[in-house]
Amino acid sequence: MPSLLPCFKAYDIRGRVPAELNDSLxxxxxxxxxxxxxxxxxxxxHDIRLSSPSLARALIDGFLAAGVDVVDLGMAGTEEIYFAAFHLEVEGGIIVTASHNPADYNGMKLVRxxxxxxxxxxxxxxxERxxxxxxxxxxxxxxxxxxxxxxxxxxxxxxxYVDLNTLKPLKIVANAGxxxxxxxxxRLAAKLPFEFMRVQWQPDGTFPNxxxxxxxxxxxxxxxKAVREHGADFGLAWDGDFDRCFFFDEQGGFIEGYYLVGLLAQAILAKNPGAKIIHDPRLIWNxxxxxxxxxxxxVMSKTGHAFIKERMRSEDAVYGGEMSAHHYFRDFAYCDSGMIP
Incomplete structure (x- = not known):
């Protein structure tokens, strides 16, 4: 079916602001x-994009006018909406975000x-209709x-997800982008025995970097570079709405996502022997x-978060991963998280 509104995609909403997505829409x-x-x-x-607070306010006004109560989480990552949707007494949620798309874009991800x-x-x-x-x-x-x-x-x-008593005092470069x-x-740092080297830390919708x-x-x-300069044990970097995380080894080498799916599966299966693991069809040997x-x-699934989540639920899989750095967890309502890994 042809799209009535160009910002409506197969799984979410994404478009240029204000031409394709604006406060009225x-x-x-x-x-x-x-x-x-x-x-x-x-x-x-909503995320940190300059257009996000206004879009979120208009979205909220649309709900309120329809008689729907709204819990406004303010600035948040995509997975915070997922968490709210299964933790709070709400019947759904929307995050205003365009994740890693260009600065003149914005969008929405919707859940029930x-x-x-x-x-x-x-x-x-x-x-959309x-x-x-x-x-x-x-x-x-x-x-x-x-x-x-x-x-x-x-x-x-x-x-x-972790036993705090077993964690070692690691030095970690963390790039929030x-x-x-x-x-x-x-907030996590206050409870973890890690030393974080913070890079591009301040939330800034102008995307100075x-x-x-x-x-x-x-x-x-x-x-x-920061990993090498600080002599860190490893590095982490996230995209704008932190639903994807990326790992770097102690020499600053980028670790491809398909290696992480296997490594995370190993760790999770140690606690869940015999469980099912969902993976996408790309680079599956490892x-x-x-x-x-x-x-x-x-268990192999089609690529794409909607397909992965559906297959996770139908198989009751404990974990699922894509080489694109999306990682899904049964205990997180079968949703993807960039913080749990």
Missing amino acids: AFSIGQAYSAQFAPKKVAVG QGARPISGDTGLREI LAAEGFRLTADTPGFLTRLDNKPPYIEHLLG NGCAGPVID GVPNPLLPENREVTA TRELVEQSGGLP
Whole structure:
């Protein structure tokens, strides 16, 4: 089916601001989501892009006008919306973000209760149609807006994946790319025995060091150089909404994502023997070999977060990974996280 609105993609919303995505359309998306799913309460957050607060406010206004209560998380990473959708008493959520896209872009990722993704096959096309028609839903009683710092329970959830008593005092370079990751790492750092060397730390929607996308070779050297200069044990870098993380070894060498899928699978299978591991069809030899050696069952899925999440749920897999640096966890509502790895 041809797209009615060019910013509506197969799994999310992404487009140039204001030509393809603007405050008026954001309001309509809030209205359309309300009509399609009839939620009583949703969570909304936004990334550090300059257009994000205004788009989030318009989106919230669309929900409120439809009589839907809104929990405003403020600046947040994509996975904080996932966490809110299964941790808080809400029936869905939207994060305003364009992740690693160019600075003049913005977008949205939508989920239902329990952080189930909304894609073209599960309601996004209907939301697009209603938004394109300018559908309006005005409730007799507007929704109620609550502003919430949901980071404390999110941080505690992240810490639940590790045994703090077994962690070594490592020196780690952490490159936030001037995105949303810095404030989360700061809160984690207070509870971890690590020394963090912070790079491009301040959230800044002007992207003074370029759009954060460590998958691009030209964006890796700043992290690699910092690892070498500080004599760090390893380095980490995130994209703008920190749903992807990237690793560098002690010499500043970039570690390809397909190696990490196998390594993470090994670690997780040590605690979950015999479990299923989902992987995408690209460069699978390392993944399948390590999963089978560790007593797990490798299961191949189509590439793409909607396909991976659906397969994770249907197989009840403990972990899933893509070479693009998306890592999915059963205990995180089968969603991807750039912080858990």
